[in-house]
Amino acid sequence: MTDPRIKNIVIVGGGTAGWMAAAAFAKVLGPTYSIRLVESEEIGTVGVGESTVPHLKLFNDLLGIHDTEFMKNTQGTFKLGIQFNDWGRVGDSYIHGFGTIGHDVSLLPFHQFWIKAMQKGMASDIGAYSIHTLAAPRGKFMTSATDVPSSSPLADIAYSYQFDATLYAKFLRGYAEKRGVRRTEGKIAQTVLRPDDGFVEAVVLESGERIEGELFIDCSGFRGLLIEQALHTGYIDFTHWLPCDRALAVACEKVEPPTPYTRSSARLAGWQWRIPLQHRTGNGYVYSSAHVSDDEAAATLLKHLDGKPMGDPRPLRFTTGVRKKSWNKNVVALGLASGFLEPLESTSIYMIQSGIARLLNLFPQRDFSEVVIDRYNAQAKFEYEHIRDFLILHYHATERNDTPFWNQCRTMSIPAQLQDNIRLFRDSGRFFRDAEEMFATTSWVQVMLGQHIVPRGYHPLVDQMPDQELARFMASVSQVVASCVDAMPSHQAFIDRHCVAPSMAV
């Protein structure tokens, strides 16, 4: 009887997606599987993707990679959240911090009490009640303390990483090759399909070498070599809601200690990112080509760098959206090959990670059961659409009317579920996280408040707390948070102590 198990996996592409997949498969599937990765140095990688969300720590934990090793090898810094400037109104600034805000009281989230306290003039900005949002602009950072009571904000610090994308892929390559992944350098010239069912049988390199497999992971970037060019899967376009279609990326010299947060500053026709690393600062302008020329975008980007540019801005073009199926026949697309949501909330690398986890959970047999494939695709669609809606919120919830771009974003029609979420929050500050959607209630709340969606009311149970007690509650939470932040070391001091890259160490 033929063995039903899949044994040969071919990964096409050696960017972040390809090497994340290779590392995870090598670790989880082990040496009985043959894992080959094909990449072309001549084609290269997209070379961006340097800011992440806290989930990446789980990926590192799975691989057994400790923060110190990780940060040293990727010139990494820590991230407590994203600072959004000029989004709701020109001159605004708020932080979407990771982790909790204040502390919840029985069933009610902290922000419900905050809404009433704010209405009565007894509260400060919501950012004063979270260790993440208070520590980030003060340049403070530490990982969770183990020698404090579990109720202390210092015991629960959620963070993610900012790192050099090229060094990350190199680091994972070393990890994967050590565990048996075989890398082949070369350009794929042809994809061979099985005549009977159209499954991919092999890829053929320009050199003539033919690489056969049972399961193919398409990590070939925007071109979608297998999922689109060979299988013609189709693409769902989100441009109506997310009109930016180009980016210019440039690194600049570092001029100050790295901030423990990524910055996103709204511009006239898009937004600019700033990602501080140990050795340089990454920057880019994501913009709508219908609203600004490439030259103007480049000038805007360069004008707002805080150090000397380390090269010319590199252009990137994209169409925001997702493949109709991320998994088609025996091809699973990961990374840019599966779709693209702009990096406003640093979600792409997370989606690679969750695609890998989903695939490992739904790992197929050689018969490629349709039930398994359908479930994978349904979950991928759910994830894309919910993150898409969170991104749309940033563009739509604006009072800006200073350019045609912002007028379009403010007045565009939005997906029904997002509309309902905004309406409910405006009514009484309530928000419901939908099943396993990625962003938690605190994320939605911070962005909605940060962009002036002010609730008219609050949950009726809040009134059970007398006003005097409410005032004391608010004051005590902000005092505890502030004193915790006072006690934290600076981000730079923490890096110096734990994470300096080998070449930079004295």
Ligand SMILES: Cc1cc2nc3c(=O)[nH]c(=O)nc-3n(C[C@H](O)[C@H](O)[C@H](O)COP(=O)(O)OP(=O)(O)OC[C@H]3O[C@@H](n4cnc5c(N)ncnc54)[C@H](O)[C@@H]3O)c2cc1C
């Ligand atoms: C402007 C911008 C900013 C971004 N910022 C962030 C961010 O801050 N955070 C985040 O999480 N994500 C971000 N992303 C997304 C992130 O960059 C990607 O998710 C990540 O880099 C994965 O890319 P990839 O591996 O899918 O593709 P790529 O890096 O493009 O790799 C494709 C690979 O396929 C190979 N290949 C292609 N064709 C062939 C062929 N014919 N033969 C052989 N090999 C081939 C290439 O050589 C390469 O190795 C950003 C993306 C863009 C465009």
